[in-house]
Amino acid sequence: MVFRTFPLFVRNRGPDELWRKRRILKLSAHFHGRSRNCYSIAVRAVHRALVYATKARALKKEDMRALWDARLTAACEEHKFSYSLMRESLSRCNILLNRKVLTDLAIWEPRSFKSLVKLAWSRASQDGLNGVKELGEEPSGVITRGMIK
Amino acid sequence: MSIYKRAQQWTTFTRVWHLFDAKWQNPFESAKIIQKYLAGLHKPIYGPSADTGDHVVVINSKEIALPGDEWQKRVYFHHTGFAGGASWTFAWELHEKDPTLVLKKAIYNSMKGNLYRHTKMERLHIYPDANVPQEILENVTNQIRRPRLIPKRLDEYSEEEVEKFPKLIDYPEDYVIQKIK
Amino acid sequence: MSNNNLFLPVGFPRAPLANGVGRWICQLQRLTFKFCKNYPSSRGMREFLEFELLDFTKKNPGIVVYVKPRRHRAPNLTAEYLNGEKQIVDCRNFSYEEVKKWVSLLRSQSGRGTVRLLKMWHTDHPSIQGPWSPFVNRDPKLNWVEFPNEDLSQPIYIEKSATEKLIEIFEEQQRIERQPKQE
Numbered sequence: 045m046v047f048r049t050f051p052l053f054v055r056n057r058g059p060d061e062l063w064r065k066r067r068i069l070k071l072s073a074h075f076h077g078r079s080r081n082c083y084s085i086a087v088r089a090v091h092r093a094l095v096y097a098t099k100a101r102a103l104k105k106e107d108m109r110a111l112w113d114a115r116l117t118a119a120c121e122e123h124k125f126s127y128s129l130m131r132e133s134l135s136r137c138n139i140l141l142n143r144k145v146l147t148d149l150a151i152w153e154p155r156s157f158k159s160l161v162k163l164a165w166s167r168a169s170q171d172g173l174n175g176v177k178e179l180g181e182e183p184s185g186v187i188t189r190g191m192i193k
Numbered sequence: 194m195s196i197y198k199r200a201q202q203w204t205t206f207t208r209v210w211h212l213f214d215a216k217w218q219n220p221f222e223s224a225k226i227i228q229k230y231l232a233g234l235h236k237p238i239y240g241p242s243a244d245t246g247d248h249v250v251v252i253n254s255k256e257i258a259l260p261g262d263e264w265q266k267r268v269y270f271h272h273t274g275f276a277g278g279a280s281w282t283f284a285w286e287l288h289e290k291d292p293t294l295v296l297k298k299a300i301y302n303s304m305k306g307n308l309y310r311h312t313k314m315e316r317l318h319i320y321p322d323a324n325v326p327q328e329i330l331e332n333v334t335n336q337i338r339r340p341r342l343i344p345k346r347l348d349e350y351s352e353e354e355v356e357k358f359p360k361l362i363d364y365p366e367d368y369v370i371q372k373i374k
Numbered sequence: 375m376s377n378n379n380l381f382l383p384v385g386f387p388r389a390p391l392a393n394g395v396g397r398w399i400c401q402l403q404r405l406t407f408k409f410c411k412n413y414p415s416s417r418g419m420r421e422f423l424e425f426e427l428l429d430f431t432k433k434n435p436g437i438v439v440y441v442k443p444r445r446h447r448a449p450n451l452t453a454e455y456l457n458g459e460k461q462i463v464d465c466r467n468f469s470y471e472e473v474k475k476w477v478s479l480l481r482s483q484s485g486r487g488t489v490r491l492l493k494m495w496h497t498d499h500p501s502i503q504g505p506w507s508p509f510v511n512r513d514p515k516l517n518w519v520e521f522p523n524e525d526l527s528q529p530i531y532i533e534k535s536a537t538e539k540l541i542e543i544f545e546e547q548q549r550i551e552r553q554p555k556q557e
Contacts, residue, residue: 111240119237122511124530150237152501154510178531204507214527237506252522323522335516336526359544 112143119150123161124180129173133164136171137192162186205238208316209247210332214339216253219260220296222340224303227251230337231313232304244309248316250333255292255321259284269298292321382490390484399436401455401485405477406440409449409465416449421470422477434481451476455485 047053065083071093072079072086079089117127134141139160141149150157166186168176176182194202211230215223229235233245259267267284288295297319304310318329364370393399407423409416423441431439451463451473461483463476504510519526534542 114234115237115239118235118239119506121235122237147237151506153503154506155503158511178533180530201505201507204509205505207508209508212521214522236508330521333521335512336519336521336523338529339527340529342529342532359541
């Protein structure tokens, strides 16, 4: 490039301005008002949006976990069992199903979930966990053959 | 959606009507339970933005029991919006004026203050006694268990039970028992 | 490769199953080895070029191999595929084994490139037992109940009151007292 004066040379930012700005404006296409078209306003909004997106990745996981917990509590209460006891009993039986899978079973495979609750209840009353007696008599029909230890 | 799937959707998202007998129950304890049913937290298909809440019909709200001295001490604040319009009403006064309000406020205040609250409260039907309109009672298909046991009053015990009851001591024969009229 | 890159293209996981059924065509067109003759970060690359490169080229006559010695630069592997995709692997401080593994990976890859994967699972029949509804776990005895029902509104667990416990102790005592007389 040919610069006729030294100040012009120093002030030159380079030929890539269009591409740098286009990269930002591509991300602000769905924003409101001037934030989607004017670069200096868009760049601030885009940076905030990206920061929120970064922070939200952990929050999404937290939210999903809280939802699964709420759903599983509801599903256990329906069978008159306690969610905390169920988790403890299942881990003692070495049934390492996570919250996501348990929720899917509770919603789409309710009979399987019921049998899991029954199994957990048997194990909890066998181990004498805190709070099992208050729930009443354990359900019948669980054949363990002494294998859940 | 096919016909079968539509019917399945209706079955899964049916709104159920529950009944709760508030006789001699603590309204604040009951509120925690009832609020769950109104929000839909008793269903495994619960979602915060999915409206899965159910209806709850509460009867005998006239006979709720507040703990300790709350009947005399608990106050409900109200402001009309105009100057000097602040008023504090005792729980017993409020209960006299409207026997459903103490329980209603307890349930309202146990909920989160978001936009779902009013919708949930609309699904709550409180009646001071057991007289519920027939149209509403017809819908009820489930009963929510009470949190507390109603103790048996002394005059509810039959004479046989009173005689059978083991005694530690007994009055001497010449003791005069004055009957209170 | 981060999944959370906004500029990463998106797609479902695919397998190029047609390639290899009749004839297998290597999708790798060009492999460029850029390394430094002196610097220690290129050591693994240099070892690979010394021992494995000629065998590799003889086994894969369809891949054009370029070797670019560039002074004082970090070593890298550039793979160019038949569909135009380009993949650059930075081999700084790689061991000889690692370079070998990367080369065999680039050779066996389809030219699709890095893609943020979308959920692959879909089913038209998510439930075998039937989805949950309020009637699934409902006791059928409730159908005969007239509401309000006194029995149903009792709490499930009724703790024994002190009076009841005392009565039990009393009756047990009475039973024990009676026994020796019978004997």
